[in-house]
Amino acid sequence: MSAQPKTFPQTSPAIEIRGLCTQFGEVVIHRNINLDIEAGQMLGLVGGSGSGKTTLLREIVGLLAPSQGTVKLFGQPVLDPDPQRRRALRRRFGMLFQQGALFSALSVHDNIAFPLRELRTLDESMITDLVLLKLGMVELEARHARLMPAELSGGMIKRVALARALSLEPELLVLDEPTAGLDPDRSENFVKLLKMLQKELGFTVVMVTHDPETLAGLATRLAVLADQRLVACGTAAEVFAVDHPFIRNFFSSRRAAAAIRQGAS
């Protein structure tokens, strides 16, 4: 077997969104959104505040049911009525929440071990080995395993949360503002880490972010949400070509455009 980049054998796209509409009472958030994300892609979801990026992300992971339309992950509906299948599907993706969402009552070790223990097929020494491996992957040390989340710095919280999201080796990683609240230096390191792990593990990435550097560093494709629709989707160059007030505004700041062009090239 040659050393080809490791990807997951997929026949259907990792994410398939069809005719998705979202409405909260009278307020329409999304109108007829269609989006395909192929396995191995890294998609950055962009949009103004209140444009429903996070809502879309929550619909992708099945935390929220869309008013209309379907979301399929790996060809299976994310809100499968069968609890067994739904559970199995949820083990195939990991989510990194904006604030980390670490369980504050559990130590770092137990936080990462939590999804592994839920499988109920692994013994404790195996779990410990796996946790140490994941800690190594996110460049933390074994001695950090005994700390409690309250004792961690912002950057470490993100890393532990990432280790937890990766603990089942998911095929899809959903990131909500992965670098929000980190200083530029840490944020750059975190992006590097994510990129390295993606290369190693080959997962698909969907992320919401405001930070142009993060977009430039990670996203291979962009999707732009504005006016309740998906106004553009494609590579950076393709998105720039679309004439839309939001796109012009968002990428007009020279820093953003430069960063993304540089990243795209």
Added chain:
Amino acid sequence: MTVATIEIVERAGTQQVQLAGDWTLATMPPPVSRLELRLRDLVAGNPGWDLRSISRLDSAAAIVLWRAWGRQWPAALAVSPQHRLLFERVETIAADGAPAPARESLAWILALGRLTLSGASHLLAMIGLLGQLILDVGYLCAQPRDIPWREFSANLYKSGAQALPVTALIGFLIGIVLSYLSALQLKTFGADVFIVNLLGISIVRELGPVLVAVLVAGRSGSAMTAQIGVMRVTEEIDALATMGVSRSQRLVLPKVLALAVAMPLLVIWCSAAGIIGGMVSANLQMNLSYGFFIDTLPRVVPVANVWIGVGKGLVFGVLIALIACHFGLRVKPNTESLSSLTTTSVVTSITVAIIVDAVFAILTRNLGIP
């Protein structure tokens, strides 16, 4: 997804273990420990390992193999470079194993010491809080414009007025139970009329204040700790401080004053309900008329008992509010700390109330007994 398979072939006199398929958490046959044992049995024959047919290998499977190999590279291994990287990563971490928590030989002595020190630090901090409150009262006497009337009245309503129904109910029921049980005993001695003395002294002097203290500690004490604790978690207290608002004046003092005013009143209210309950029960059980009961009560229960009850109420109120605020201010920004400190706050205030009650009983042993 294909299942993980193990195949053993003989090639040129040596055993060759060929692994194929997907080796991942999802595809390894559970329980994983049995798979590991099976692989370990194979290792005993010192075979060559051929992992080139594995299509997917994740870190869990890599760890299973690595552990089966005894945490070292097997003599003969054929593996794709991609997967070799994974084993190299496993090699770096699994070598040092789990970090064993440092074991202290005299752990219980350390625990005892820590307990004593933390108890002392709580006591010191509470004395500090009390001192701060006294200073605040002095300041507010000089600057009456700054008195937090709104907070005071809100706390008075929440912990006083809203507690009226539940304290009345509990007092009434306890009065009935006490009267009923005592009546049975007193009847056998023909001492029926002493029910008034018994109920009067026990409820007014002892049960009323303690019952209210337990109820208020559970009701308002926990609410105060949780409120201040959440304000700590969400940095609201720091926000107050940056606006130049003293947390002790605006948060702690109104609570302490409100309970200091509300508790004595609640004690009178609860004792009255208890006496009424006892009176009703005595009337039904022993045909003791209401008129006789009401007429006898002031004669056999000196008024000093009421003052003792009210005084206890005042002290309990101040203590409960102080303890609740103290623990609330110690909450760290996580859910575990909030829940454990709220529990500690309620348990501490009930315990302290009962200890102080015992002290009261000793100090006032010559007062109010006819």
